[in-house]
Amino acid sequence: MSLRGMRAARPEYLESLGTRERGRVGATRVETTTRMATLLRTRTAACRATLPRGLGAARPLPAARLQARRPHAARGLSTGALARNARTVAVDHAPRRRTPESVSEVKRVAHVRSVSETTPPSVSASSGASAWQKVFHVVAFAQTFSVWFWHFTPAASYLPGASLFGYFFRYLTFCTYTLQALYYGCAVVSDFAGERLVGRRFTKATGMLAGLVFTMSNVVTIMYYGVMQQFSAPIEGSNLDRPPYLNLSVHAINCLTSWIDIVTTNNMNLCGQTIRLTWAYGLIYTAWMQFIKNHTGLYPYPFIDKLPPVVGPLFIIFTAFVVLQAIFMLARKIREKIGKADVGECDV
Numbered sequence: 001m002s003l004r005g006m007r008a009a010r011p012e013y014l015e016s017l018g019t020r021e022r023g024r025v026g027a028t029r030v031e032t033t034t035r036m037a038t039l040l041r042t043r044t045a046a047c048r049a050t051l052p053r054g055l056g057a058a059r060p061l062p063a064a065r066l067q068a069r070r071p072h073a074a075r076g077l078s079t080g081a082l083a084r085n086a087r088t089v090a091v092d093h094a095p096r097r098r099t100p101e102s103v104s105e106v107k108r109v110a111h112v113r114s115v116s117e118t119t120p121p122s123v124s125a126s127s128g129a130s131a132w133q134k135v136f137h138v139v140a141f142a143q144t145f146s147v148w149f150w151h152f153t154p155a156a157s158y159l160p161g162a163s164l165f166g167y168f169f170r171y172l173t174f175c176t177y178t179l180q181a182l183y184y185g186c187a188v189v190s191d192f193a194g195e196r197l198v199g200r201r202f203t204k205a206t207g208m209l210a211g212l213v214f215t216m217s218n219v220v221t222i223m224y225y226g227v228m229q230q231f232s233a234p235i236e237g238s239n240l241d242r243p244p245y246l247n248l249s250v251h252a253i254n255c256l257t258s259w260i261d262i263v264t265t266n267n268m269n270l271c272g273q274t275i276r277l278t279w280a281y282g283l284i285y286t287a288w289m290q291f292i293k294n295h296t297g298l299y300p301y302p303f304i305d306k307l308p309p310v311v312g313p314l315f316i317i318f319t320a321f322v323v324l325q326a327i328f329m330l331a332r333k334i335r336e337k338i339g340k341a342d343v344g345e346c347d348v
Contacts, residue, residue, distance in 0.1 A: 058279075129265075133266065148179070166272060172220060176213070179212065183209045187267070204269070214268070214331055215328050219324050222323050231303035
């Protein structure tokens, strides 16, 4: 072949060579795309298997979806783009560490589910209160309110509290008894109306009031029989004749009904908010008692005046708060043991 002929054939040879090269490159790209799509599907399935059940579904895979809907576009993806997609999917679907918020939410959902699954058949679906709980709260409210209201009748006018500064509210016993009557009234409303009518806030407030009343009624009873009875005149007018049921109601039956309530009611909050509320109640009454001392020169309870100044009242206050904390912790353990409260519910 002459030199001129070789020059004329060179462009055709180069053109055929470029066509074969482009064919090999295209085949390589298709093969790479197929391999990457398979790899993405495999990793996605593995990541979905490691995710906790119910915590969400996997996000659609960009490359796999693109190849399924637009094969010609998927073939045009470069190897670098597919690699970046693979890394993105691997990161998006990797098992994540649970944050404190997610852990709290899971605990809350589990607690609500366990409560709903373990509710006995006798519990009303509308209010969550059993027939026995309703009857008990009605009887307890009637008994407590009748004794509380008696203090405002002329029959109680001869007692020292009716004429002294602060009325009967100068005594921790009467203040706590007032809260107990209020609680049983709220419990009756909550039992019969149900949370859907009274609202979540009212139900929560009733539960916190139940915890406060249980703790303080036990404190009153223990302090009366365990400390005050060690003195000759523990209360004002101790030599006066009172109705037989009065002292028994405010110092014994109040505690008995609280213990019945702790194993009966489904709505009693014994968590951190309630104990802080109980501490605040104790501190407020301590300040009120000191104000009465400064105003009248005497404490509402005469036996405190017989103790050494400063040290005596502080010892009584410290003892009361130790008893308060011990009763609160005991009540929480009892509720967990009898199944009225779930272990760890206060962490929710």
